[in-house]
Amino acid sequence: MSKKLLFSIIVVLLITNVATMLFWKNDQTETPVVDDEKIDTKKPVATIDGEKVSYGDWMKSLQDNYGKKELKNIIDHQVVEKLADDHNITISDKVIERDIALLTTMQGLTSKEDLQKLEESWRSDILYRYQLEALLAEGNQISEQEVQTYYTKYHEQYQFDKSLQFSHILVSTMDTAEKVYAELEDGASFSLLAKEYSIDEDTREGGGYLGFNSVNTEFLPSNYFDIAAELEEYSYSEPFVTSNGIAILYLHKSLPDITFNYEELKPFIRNELALKSSNQKLVAEPLWEKLDINWLYGE
Structure with missing residues (x-):
């Protein structure tokens, strides 16, 4: 550089x-701003x-x-x-x-x-x-x-290369994945469910957060980007099979190529x-x- x-x-x-x-x-809502008109300068x-x-x-x-x-x-x-x-x-x-x-x-x-x-x-x-x-x-x-x-x-x-911000929940079986998906549909927190169910030890404590990833990364299964292509920002996928288990993917933010x-x-x-x-x-x-x-x- x-x-x-x-x-x-x-x-x-x-x-x-x-x-x-x-x-x-x-x-910070804990510290309200005082309106100048309410201040008595005397x-x-x-x-x-x-x-x-x-x-x-x-x-x-x-x-x-x-x-x-x-x-x-x-x-x-x-x-x-x-x-x-x-x-x-x-x-x-x-x-x-x-x-x-x-x-x-x-x-x-x-x-x-x-x-x-x-x-x-x-x-x-x-x-x-x-x-x-x-x-x-x-x-x-x-x-x-x-x-x-x-x-x-x-x-x-x-x-700037296209970059996607992901979280995921990775589990061993489709039955578990469907159970997690049902809880998501009922309004449960993605992050909390990742901490409870995910078998990915590297991301579990962080609520499944994977950060921003270029489409050229070698650290994620390639089908994550295929699944993400069908997602809107701030939404999650249905369970799908990966090389590491059954995943549910959350797309936080998608940033396009800028050349x-x-x-x-x-x-x-x-x-x-x-x-x-x-x-x-x-x-x-x-x-x-x-x-x-x-x-x-x-x-």
């Missing part, structure tokens, strides 16, 4: 880790043995610890969005979908609803990253030959090479001088 591609993936993961943490933080926001914590103290602490970083983040995103619009910089949906697919394969079991929320956050951050890269790369001359050479050497690393030709990848490779040649970090601050920006922490 090229160092630049690895760096790009790391950046995606860093951005995504922050987004994911914010998502889970905001999704009253303490907390008391400890009669010692008051004022609204002003709270706001100052938030500003001192998070204010500058968060405000800079807001400005960075708005600067990139405005300049990208001014320069007519667009990012193909196909590239964004490839990165979303890559990030999806790095998730564990995630509900359909939660994954949709994550994808929305990822999409925004991925668009920002590619637009930022394009803006920073402007003016750096990279020859067609350099781009072609890089593409020839590394183009396979930009492709690129030279013309599709050329602008992105050129931007990567431009940033590498200029030793440019992927930060938005150098772009601030292109706009009239005044902010609380200085010019």
